[in-house]
Amino acid sequence: MSVKFTTNEIRYISLFETTTNATVKDCIIDDEHDKVTFLVKKGDMGLAIGRRGSTIAKMQKSVDKSVEVIEHSDDPGEFIKNLLSSADIKDVKITTDNKGNKIATLDLDSKNKRIAIGKDGQNIQRARQFAKRHFKISDIIIK
Helix, strand or coil, rough: CCCCCHHHHHHHHHHHHHHCCCCEEEEEEEECEEEEEEECCCCCCCHHHHHHHHHHHHHHHCCCCEEEECCCCCHHHHHHHHHHHCCCEEEEEEEECCCCCCEEECCCCCHHHHHCCCHHHHHHHHHHHHHHHHCCCEEECCC
16 A cells, blocks of 8 residues: 655655665654654664664654654554554454444553553554554554
8 A cells, every 4th residue: 555755754754764774664743742653664673773772862863753663564463563562462353344444453451551542542543544554444443
């Protein structure tokens, strides 16, 4: 699925790839929370993070925002687990509703629900954006 980038996203992707040598598949800029999230090719996490997080620190200084890196996966369940890696997700079920929409249902305990949702719902919103852009998953439901 092709993703269309804004001029700012293209700038950040170019800077990130030049700084890290990692291949970026997608980028979401969250100006409200001063955060940039990069989705990198599977296997490029080490390059993206750098030794002791040095590359991430360099990027954060360059863009003056918090930087998060997520590893891509061709499996939608693993992809969603990567998106919400700070939460311990027991299971991901992908189903299709009667309108043909793909829906991911996550099985988590109550402590991990709060982590998956995040402050102001930012974690789950970002996960929904990436899941929709890459796997046409219209919603992520937490149970």
